[in-house]
Amino acid sequence: MRGIEPQVWGQLEDCPPYRVHSTDLVGGIDPALTPKYVKRMEVQANQFAASLLLPKTHFSYDAIRASEALGLRDKGHGLIYVDDQKCNLRSFYAVSDKLKNKYGVSREAVRVRLDRLGLLNDARRRGTKLDSLMFSH
Structure with missing residues (x-):
């Protein structure tokens, strides 16, 4: 692809393979574009953005340093x-x-990238009130 530097493509190597489906290429509102497909595209967009904006080597280094600064260490469940x-x-x-x-990205992009790099073990129950009550940002 023209316009993207070769070193950027190296950062994208850990994106999962993806095949383009006809429902992905819409010019307007397509009734076949169900919430399931929208969610799939959102997940893929987050993975792509995380790979592009958070370079593997630098991001891993920064994540490990940030964890160490907080005194976090792997106790058998993962670093974070x-x-x-x-x-x-x-x-x-x-x-x-x-x-x-x-890196100027969302917490979700950070979470996705940490997970894809094997630095995060997220065992939270989704939709719990505790997370939303403790942190409102």
Whole structure:
């Protein structure tokens, strides 16, 4: 692809393979574009953005440094472990705040990239009130 530097393509190598479907190429509102397809495209967009904006080598280094600065270490569950306990949520938000501020991306992009690089073990129950009550940003 023209316009993208060769070193950027190296960062995209850990994006999952993807085949273009006819429902992906729409010029307007397509009734076949169900919420399932929209969610799939959103996940793929997040993975692509995370790979492009958060270079593997630099991002991994920064994530490890941020974790070490907080005294986090792998206790058998992964370097950055988050579940529904307040202490683990605080640690995850502290690390992800540093990374999202440094790289100018969303917390979700940071979470996706940490996960794809094997640096995050996210064992939270989705939709719990604790996460939304503790952190309103």
